[in-house]
Amino acid sequence: MSDSFSRRDWLTIVGAAGAGAALPASGRAAARGAGTAAHHADGTAADILPLTCNSDVYVPPRGRAFNKFSFDFPEPSVAFAGHRFGFRVFTRENAYALDPAKMTATATADGGMRIECTGFTWAGGQERATGRLVALLRHLSDGVEWDATVEMEQPIKSVAFVVRDVPRGQLSFAGGDFADLHDNEVLLGYPFSGGDLFGGNTAWGLTTPLAMVQGADGHCVSLSSRDPKVRTKRIYLQPGESGYRVELIHEVEGWLDLKTVQVPAWRLTRAATPEAAVAPHYEFVRTAHAMPDFATRADAPAWLHQTALALTLHGQHYTGYIFNDYAKMLDTLRWVNTQIPGKQVLAFISAWDGRYYWDYPRYDVSERMGGDAGFRTLVTEGQAMGFRIMPMFGLNSANRKLPGWARIADALTHKVDGNEVPLDWVDWDNDRHQEGWLGYMNVGVKSWRDHLAGRIDAMIRTYGVDAYFLDIAGGHINDTRGDMHEGLRTMVGELRAKHPQVLCCGEMHYDALLEFIPLFHAGGGGAYARAHVQRHAHFFQHLSLPAPGRGSTGVHEAGFGRFDNETLNLNPNAIPTLNIVDDTFTAHRDTMAAVIRKARERAGS
Secondary structure, X not given: OOOOOOXXXXXXXXXXXXXXXXXXXXXXXXXXXXXXXXXXXXXXXXXXXXXXXXXXXXXXXXXXXXXXXXXOOEOOEEEEOOEEEEEEEEEOOOEEEEOHHHEEEEEOOOOOEEXXXXXXXXXXXXXXXXXXXXXXXXXXXXXXXXXXXXXXOOOEEEEEEXXXXXXXXXXXXXXOOOEOOOOOOEEEEEOHHHXXXXXXXXXXXOOOOEEEEEOOOXXXXXXXXXXXXXXXXXXXXXXXOOEEEEEEEEEOOOOOOOXXXXXEEEEEEEEOOHHHHHHHHHHHHHHHOOOOXXXXXXXXXXXXXXXXXXXEEEOEOOOOOEOOOHHHHHHHHHHHOOOOOHHHEEXXXXXXOOXXXXXXXXXXXXXXXXXXXXXXXXXXXXXXXXXXXXXXXXXXXXXXXXXXXXXXXXXXXXXXOOOEOEOOOOOOOOOOOOOOOEEEEOOOOHXXXXXXXXXXXXXXXXXXOOEEEEEOOXXXXXXOOOOXXXXXXXXXXXXXXXXXXXXXXXEOOOHHHHHOOOEEEOOOOOOOOHHHHOOOOEEEOOOOOOOOOOOEOOOOOOOEOOOOOOOOOOOOOOEOEEEEOOOHHXXXXXXXXXXXXXXXXXXXX
């Protein structure tokens, strides 16, 4: 390629049908130099651009940064539709680049491009490996879409598409508010931070695989996955002078050893407004996951539609401290019923079963809190006043020190590389050290699913509760032992078949959960996604919401927060929620009444 990089050269590279926007100056500079010739169907040459992982980005980084190679890892790329596209392939033992000497780029009949590579390199290009990649790039009316098929001689862990010339701007994740992150690198993971919650490479979480960049004129570039299944995705944005180098990563199911992988499509599109950028993505996921409208969904009981207030009745702390026993909970409900009809209230009972998290997953009523008789009276009399009673269960938490661990030990989560996942991110006893006695469990494994479903079923049959709450329902990790999403769908479906009148509620959502869970605790969608998300589900506020008075977060590990007497800590986009701790009912009944008045006002009652 000549140093002048003429317009004719540019059109040759991008193909016969529409180049899109031209590369920015930095892109043209990076593309200069000798390239390897590929060929279009009409015989014209298209260069394979000799880029590396350090082309067009800040070296060294100028802001927050993530782990990266300390050398120039090859990223041979092809220009199309105003962007340059490269690829990486990862097995469970190494990272591979395409061999530029074995790459071809061919125009397709519809004006797209077919990229084929019949070999890979490793060791930064010093060694070679057999394999094959075929990528198809297609023009859209508002951008470009592409996918790929990859073959290796060993199981493939993940595949990254590298896209350059994404303009700098303010960033929005999963339809949330825009923010200027300056020269920081950004790593996003779907769902549940891509399964990496802690450590130096921790990703910000995505509830749906969508990121947007907004320019000064308000126009948005969106990056979104078109995968119809729940599979781990990561989006990494690395800034340069005038654009981002973006990695769009698809992680293969950990329980499958696939040597051939069909990578689902990604899209890069442009829209005049954030709303216009978000809408097509949600239309895709709405269809892909068969998400029903809340107004007509069969798994949302009639009482949920008239719920105006959620009460979180805090029970027993990890240490054994009791905020409210069953009798005190019932006294609270009796008073609340004088302020608002019980039929408009959901009573969420957190830590009803003993020491919070420590006693997971036995799920038996607590003798210290009133035993069988006390719990039965709470449910029976509460329901007689119209309240709906919802006890809490941990979807993926089990104490490895409790008897019976051996029966469920095979369901302990293992990440895609095989490492065990402890639930060790809380300092429960305040010794300033995170405890490791909890295991993170996979509901996709039958032993755990059967145990948890059995305990929920027993509570429904024994006490007639109206709903069950699944803590960390949005906590998806790509496990080597089974599909968490399908396991959760199976369990909820089986419980619904047995108890069609009983509601399932989850903590935190990601898009596909909206198919079979109609109520969530926390979340509700970002600024530009909220209408799409709440079309399908309702939300109430988190159990760590500070309670009136000193702002205790109850059984939650957060300690104390600030209760705002002006706003009453109410979220305008969620069901009004009131957290009840040890002194709320006895010392702050006037504030409770104020929250209830606001709830009634919103409900029009």
